[in-house]
Amino acid sequence: MNARAVESKFSQRAGKSRATTLEGTEVAEWQLRLYVAGQTVKSMAAFDNLKRVCETHLAGRYTIEVVDLLVNPRLAAGDQILAVPTLVRKFPEPIRKIIGDLSNEERVLVGLDVLPLR
Amino acid sequence: MARQEKSIARQSAPAPIGLPKAPTGIQGLDEITEGGFPLGRPTLICGAAGSGKTMLAAEFLVHGALEYGEPGVFMMFEESAEELAQNLRSLGVDLDRLRKQKKIAVDHVHIERNEIQETGEYDLEGLFIRLGHAIDSIGAKRVVLDTIEALFSGLPNHAVLRAELRRLFRWLKDRGVTAVITGERGEQSLTRYGLEEYVADCVILLDHRIVDQVSTRRLRVVKYRGTAHGTNEYPFLIAANGISVLPITSMRLDHPASTERVSTGISGLDDMLGGAGLYRGSSALVSGAPGTGKSSTGASFVDAACRRGERALLFAYEESSRQLLRNMGSIGLDLARWQAQGLLHIDASRPTLHGLEQHLVHMYELVRRLNPSVVVVDPISNFTLDKDDRSLKPTLMRLIDYLKQQGVTALFTSLTSDASADVAESQVGVSSLMDTWILLSNVAGNGERTRTLQVLKSRGMPHSHQVREFLMSDHGVGLVDVYLSGDRVLTGTARISQVAQEEAASDLRRRDHERRFNELASHRKAIDAQIAALEAQASERVGAVEFAIERERLQAEGVNARARAIARSRDVPPPRAVAPKPESGRTTRRRSAK
Numbered sequence: 001m002n003a004r005a006v007e008s009k010f011s012q013r014a015g016k017s018r019a020t021t022l023e024g025t026e027v028a029e030w031q032l033r034l035y036v037a038g039q040t041v042k043s044m045a046a047f048d049n050l051k052r053v054c055e056t057h058l059a060g061r062y063t064i065e066v067v068d069l070l071v072n073p074r075l076a077a078g079d080q081i082l083a084v085p086t087l088v089r090k091f092p093e094p095i096r097k098i099i100g101d102l103s104n105e106e107r108v109l110v111g112l113d114v115l116p117l118r
Numbered sequence: 119m120a121r122q123e124k125s126i127a128r129q130s131a132p133a134p135i136g137l138p139k140a141p142t143g144i145q146g147l148d149e150i151t152e153g154g155f156p157l158g159r160p161t162l163i164c165g166a167a168g169s170g171k172t173m174l175a176a177e178f179l180v181h182g183a184l185e186y187g188e189p190g191v192f193m194m195f196e197e198s199a200e201e202l203a204q205n206l207r208s209l210g211v212d213l214d215r216l217r218k219q220k221k222i223a224v225d226h227v228h229i230e231r232n233e234i235q236e237t238g239e240y241d242l243e244g245l246f247i248r249l250g251h252a253i254d255s256i257g258a259k260r261v262v263l264d265t266i267e268a269l270f271s272g273l274p275n276h277a278v279l280r281a282e283l284r285r286l287f288r289w290l291k292d293r294g295v296t297a298v299i300t301g302e303r304g305e306q307s308l309t310r311y312g313l314e315e316y317v318a319d320c321v322i323l324l325d326h327r328i329v330d331q332v333s334t335r336r337l338r339v340v341k342y343r344g345t346a347h348g349t350n351e352y353p354f355l356i357a358a359n360g361i362s363v364l365p366i367t368s369m370r371l372d373h374p375a376s377t378e379r380v381s382t383g384i385s386g387l388d389d390m391l392g393g394a395g396l397y398r399g400s401s402a403l404v405s406g407a408p409g410t411g412k413s414s415t416g417a418s419f420v421d422a423a424c425r426r427g428e429r430a431l432l433f434a435y436e437e438s439s440r441q442l443l444r445n446m447g448s449i450g451l452d453l454a455r456w457q458a459q460g461l462l463h464i465d466a467s468r469p470t471l472h473g474l475e476q477h478l479v480h481m482y483e484l485v486r487r488l489n490p491s492v493v494v495v496d497p498i499s500n501f502t503l504d505k506d507d508r509s510l511k512p513t514l515m516r517l518i519d520y521l522k523q524q525g526v527t528a529l530f531t532s533l534t535s536d537a538s539a540d541v542a543e544s545q546v547g548v549s550s551l552m553d554t555w556i557l558l559s560n561v562a563g564n565g566e567r568t569r570t571l572q573v574l575k576s577r578g579m580p581h582s583h584q585v586r587e588f589l590m591s592d593h594g595v596g597l598v599d600v601y602l603s604g605d606r607v608l609t610g611t612a613r614i615s616q617v618a619q620e621e622a623a624s625d626l627r628r629r630d631h632e633r634r635f636n637e638l639a640s641h642r643k644a645i646d647a648q649i650a651a652l653e654a655q656a657s658e659r660v661g662a663v664e665f666a667i668e669r670e671r672l673q674a675e676g677v678n679a680r681a682r683a684i685a686r687s688r689d690v691p692p693p694r695a696v697a698p699k700p701e702s703g704r705t706t707r708r709r710s711a712k
Contacts, residue, residue: 035244037243037244037247042239042240042241045238046238049238069243069244069247070247073247073248073250073251074251076244076247076248076251077225077226077248080227080228080229081244081248082227082229082242082244082245082248082269082272082273083240083241083242083243083244083245083273084240084241084242084243084244084247085240086240086244094233095233096233096235097233097234097235098234098235098236098237099234099235099236099237099240100236100237100238100239100240101237101238101239101240102237102238103237103238103239104237104238107235107236107237108235108237110235111235111237
């Protein structure tokens with residue numbers, strides 16, 4: 001798969017949805033999308049937790065797109081979002097979802113199917 | 119029921135009292151719930167798989183969108199939008215068009231348990247946002263959640279889910295949408311996950327029961343906070359045009375009574391029924407053994423109605439429509455032309471197709487749609503396989519009540535067994551409901567079998583108590599007087615020979631009378647001749663007497679004349695001795711005067 005093309009598409013989307021994008025150095029090997037509903041404590045915690053996990057285990061190999069459903073409610077149906085916050089692993093496939101504030105690092109890694117570096 | 123009706127009347131009034139309601143538009147359900155589901159509140163519909171929950175919810179939404187100007191959101195957790203569209207298409211609803219017209223929004227919520235991992239705290243704000251977005255996008259007033267319980271299998275943390283559901287129903291109330299939530303029937307509770315805990319305003323239970331291998335759908339309003347409602351179990355039907363609930367259990371007898379009479383189509387029978395036939399809006403039962411002409415009586419009745427230009431509805435539970443037309447053609451009843459003119463509708467089906475009550479819903483539905491003036495059910499005895507079915511009577515009572523309320527004249531045929539002892543017994547159940555009971559029976563004797571007809575009862579009219587012979591010819595059915603000879607009823611050949619005998623006897627009598635008249639005439643002639651002879655004799659004697667008198671007078675005159683001549687010659691007065699002269703003179707005068 002042409003990872004670069006995917007990456008550029010993501011950036012575009014992210015720009016539209018006013019999401020924060022953290023780009024990897026070369027190719028986004030892990031493309032993640034975090035659905036939140038407003039700047040709540042839970043969503044902030046989820047974002048912080050996710051960033052920490054990614055920085056620890058996937059440094060430089062990931063992109064995170066944050067979708068605020070209060071701004072873009074339309075997008076909730078696309079990924080079948082019910083719970084917030086929900087983290088969706090868009091790439092590599094298959095799609096995986098992790099719901100909750102991602103406070104349990106181990107389960108996040110299991111959910112994302114990432115081999116811990118430690 | 120009285121209260122129900124009152125409240126329906128109240129509903130149409132400009133200022134409704136009590137709980138505001140959102141009409142479902144489903145036949146009968148609005149009557150049971152006295153106007154619909156509670157407006158702006160959630161309603162729970164629970165039932166086992168295949169009991170029609172989704173259909174009911176979808177109809178609520180579609181009717182709202184099409185008839186009451188209330189757009190709706192259908193959020194489904196099990197079916198996809200495509201599947202729902204297909205289901206609705208079978209009811210003649212184009213979901214895609216409704217979606218384009220922004221009358222209905224559809225959102226399919228799908229969760230795969232195995233692709234979800236749970237870490238830490240979360241809530242279902244995503245669901246709220248999706249629902250809120252769908253509601254806002256079309257300005258929805260109605261929401262259906264079908265079946266939200268699917269979330270319980272999708273999300274592992276039930277504590278969170280329950281808290282969120284509670285919040286969701288609160289939120290729906292706050293938004294003022296009328297929501298319908300469906301739930302699967304649980305073992306102990308109404309729903310598997312106890313949704314009734316959260317939705318407490320109105321709970322409707324759907325049931326799909328199978329008795330004797332025949333299924334009947336039933337609906338019951340378990341709970342309806344803040345309003346009166348029908349509490350019985352009501353049978354309902356998912357027909358070609360959607361759900362139809364049968365609310366009538368009217369135990370009041372307040373139907374109008376018409377004095378108009380309608381012909382039964384059999385002139386002899388009309389004569390037996392006070393000369394005019396049945397009352398319009400009354401019910402008649404025609405019972406009889408197999409082959410006594412029940413269906414023909416029914417067909418004649420239908421034929422007569424169509425002849426008057428009225429619409430008729432015939433439920434055939436033994437013959438197919440074509441078979442019936444052919445068979446009735448053989449006795450000269452051309453029902454096909456009425457069918458072609460749209461006056462006659464024949465609904466032929468196997469009685470075991472539905473349960474008894476479902477049949478009733480179906481009939482009710484057809485009567486409502488076609489609005490006939492005459493209904494024939496042929497036969498009612500086939501409705502139930504179980505002879506001792508207790509529900510036949512109440513079901514028929516409902517049907518008769520309904521038909522009477524509509525002013526429909528109904529004729530029911532009923533099969534009885536051949537043994538005469540059973541006839542009255544098996545009919546007791548339903549015959550008391552009927553205004554007129556006509557019994558057809560076979561009389562066997564003299565090596566033949568004859569159909570007879572008698573009117574066992576007919577309320578409110580003088581009717582014949584005689585047994586008539588029932589004849590079927592190629593130009594319809596007719597009645598002939600039967601002969602009562604001693605204690606025997608003469609029918610068929612016996613009747614014909616009796617007729618011949620009587621005719622011969624009367625011929626003989628006629629000849630006898632003629633002969634006696636002739637005899638009398640000749641006697642008279644003889645007397646006349648005698649009279650003439652006697653008269654001739656009498657006049658003969660008169661002549662003789664007159665002749666003798668004349669002769670005597672002439673002799674006397676001669677004597678007198680001689681005496682006078684002698685006196686004159688001697689010039690002496692005539693002798694005084696001739697005293698009797700004046701007498702004889704008087705006689706002479708009288709004679710001359712004569």
